[in-house]
Amino acid sequence: MNIGWYLVVSAIIFCIGAGGVLVRRNPLVILLCLELMLNAANLALVAFARMWGNEDGQIFALIVMVVAAAEVTVGLGLVVAIYRRRLPIDVDELNELQG
């Protein structure tokens, strides 16, 4: 398969994730949609690594995975803290930091 096909799949997954971040209200699902976007970027990185025959892109993908894991850990910790405070788990209601 040509590299272009992989890039198209990556673009579609990224846009689904971006639309999900805009549309959904549950912070858990928003974190999942962020994962989708990061994974789409990973797919593009690995596809470009294959295109050049160079493994640097795969290293970049692995680092992106590490950053995604860290982000998920902190995000889920925030969700649990919100739940413990008995605040609504809804990003439209949690707008106290809005100026």
Next chain:
Amino acid sequence: MSAVIFFIAAIGAITGAFGVVMLRNPFYSVLALAFHLVSLAALFLLLRAEFVAAAQVIVYAGAVMVLYVFVVAYVGGGEQLTTRGALRVLGPLFALALAIELCIAMLGAGLKGVNSKGAAFVPGFGAPRSIGQLFLTKFLFPFELASILLLVAAVGAVVLARRRRGLEPDEQFELRVHAPRPAWTGTMAEAGGIRLPVPEEPIASAEPVGTATTGDGAGSPDSEHEGGW
């Protein structure tokens, strides 16, 4: 053969991504994401990235998804679907426009490499040996930085999600306020000191955490953390 596997894996990945966004129950969204990740690992294998595919399945579909499942089971999620108002229409429109724009940009770029099958395959490309060699020589600094980042994230998550002792008097305080007051007066419980002396004004305050420390929360070592929340 590789084209067939590509289309199966690509359709699986896109279906999983749609499932994450569309499904109402967050638990099913997590399961859809796990399916999406496994399909994506198949795409990585087609791109000769064996180690990345293995890490994807083990780290993502294994560890991170288990974390998600635990948190969804703990929090419960609820059934809220989508935002109200204009974003509900504009969000998918924006995503569609972005997809079309990205496809035009990538397929219309005329790059020769994009329309090829990639560089010639050398044995050992993407194998754990070469990845590990790169990590320990050329990319040693990002590697160490990633380990520090993981440590910071783990400690931060524990600090965020731990059970705060400052919340305990808060809960007792609410129970006390909502209890019918005449039932307490003159009982043995009041004489025994179980009912703590409650000042009359903290009921009016919106945030009773700081004011509810008349009981056992006054000497709590965690009470200074409450200011940040």
